[in-house]
Amino acid sequence: MHLSHLMPLRTVHEALADNLPSPRRVVLGALTLTSRYCLAPLAGYTNLPFRLAIRPFGGLGLATTDLVNAKALLRGSQKTLELIQTCPEDHPLSIQIYGGNGSEMAAAAQWIQEHGASVVDINMGCPVNKVIRNGCGAAMMCQPDVTLEMVQKVVEAVRLPVTVKMRLGWDDRHLSAPFFAREFEQIGVAGVTIHGRTRAQGFHGAVNREGIRQVVEAVERIPVFGNGDLRTCEDVDGMMRETGCAGVAIGRGALLNPWIFAQLAEWETRGTVRPPATYEQRLDFMERHFHWLTRLRDERHACLTFRKAANWYCKALKPGRVLQQRLLMINRVAEFDELLGEWRERVRREGPPPGWQIQPAIAVPSGPNERW
Numbered sequence: 001m002h003l004s005h006l007m008p009l010r011t012v013h014e015a016l017a018d019n020l021p022s023p024r025r026v027v028l029g030a031l032t033l034t035s036r037y038c039l040a041p042l043a044g045y046t047n048l049p050f051r052l053a054i055r056p057f058g059g060l061g062l063a064t065t066d067l068v069n070a071k072a073l074l075r076g077s078q079k080t081l082e083l084i085q086t087c088p089e090d091h092p093l094s095i096q097i098y099g100g101n102g103s104e105m106a107a108a109a110q111w112i113q114e115h116g117a118s119v120v121d122i123n124m125g126c127p128v129n130k131v132i133r134n135g136c137g138a139a140m141m142c143q144p145d146v147t148l149e150m151v152q153k154v155v156e157a158v159r160l161p162v163t164v165k166m167r168l169g170w171d172d173r174h175l176s177a178p179f180f181a182r183e184f185e186q187i188g189v190a191g192v193t194i195h196g197r198t199r200a201q202g203f204h205g206a207v208n209r210e211g212i213r214q215v216v217e218a219v220e221r222i223p224v225f226g227n228g229d230l231r232t233c234e235d236v237d238g239m240m241r242e243t244g245c246a247g248v249a250i251g252r253g254a255l256l257n258p259w260i261f262a263q264l265a266e267w268e269t270r271g272t273v274r275p276p277a278t279y280e281q282r283l284d285f286m287e288r289h290f291h292w293l294t295r296l297r298d299e300r301h302a303c304l305t306f307r308k309a310a311n312w313y314c315k316a317l318k319p320g321r322v323l324q325q326r327l328l329m330i331n332r333v334a335e336f337d338e339l340l341g342e343w344r345e346r347v348r349r350e351g352p353p354p355g356w357q358i359q360p361a362i363a364v365p366s367g368p369n370e371r372w
């Protein structure tokens, strides 16, 4: 790469000079993460094919699966097992569970330990009704005693590090994350990730970094990972400086820019940030993602599963109606290869479509809370 392609960031040099408060490696119990930049779970997106497509870029400290229901896992539900499918290259991996029963959560954690994951993560932040109506996800923040008992059962059931991902609190009047983080640390939780919003906020409004800082200050030694709206190296730098967090978890930013972990690692070691990926590199990434799917599932199943991702790639890559319709209806690997060939040829002839650099929005629950 030509040096002229490297864009120095002022904040990078400042950050290095200031010697950021957090270590570059993060310790979670007996596990040391080689990078403090982690992939936050995005149900439906951050599955094994996606993780395998981004891992070779480097810089990723830990990835987490979609949330899965503890009871469904113990039942051996095929859909649940698919959601947490992994392989040796997909390492280190945290499997995220949710549930309302301590014994089931503990048994699910043991299952996870026996099946080779590195970390058990407890979901305490999911705001959607399907999850909270059973006292799970963010609703755990409303019942401190039950929650602490349940988390302790999970911690005691396994040797693996147990982490918790939570929001700042239920609403602005109940910012209980500092309390929970402190209590969790006492009962042996190895780390916490904080999405800097309340359940009442959903995905709206600004991330409250001051709130995350209070969680960092509430614990003595376990790492806190700051989460929410991190899209660039500068965002991450800001999050780490303002909160003192030991690491970050990036969700939508990684979907928008699968190179973000590699960029962060480069930023940390060299103080420079690569220019954003080109349109062609994004097509290559989509191809890699698709081919991982086809290696992991039979052809028909892979093509069906790809439809959700295809929707996303069409939003991001704006191929136009005709190519979009074809991509969404892919049934065979050969069809995908042919379509991609035409797509690349068109880009060679005409250049990328106008406006492709504008980042699309990722669908999140919206409207009144009761309807999430």
Ligand SMILES: Cc1cc2nc3c(=O)[nH]c(=O)nc-3n(C[C@H](O)[C@H](O)[C@H](O)COP(=O)(O)O)c2cc1C
Pocket (backbone or CB within 6 Å): 040, 041, 042, 043, 044, 065, 066, 067, 096, 123, 125, 126, 165, 195, 227, 228, 229, 230, 249, 250, 251, 252, 253, 362, 363, 364
């Ligand atoms: C589509 C979608 C799915 C999500 N799925 C999960 C999940 O399964 N488990 C979880 O803890 N958080 C989940 N989240 C929350 C994210 O992990 C993250 O906390 C939130 O999106 C804010 O971070 P970001 O701005 O980096 O995406 C999801 C968010 C979105 C948008």
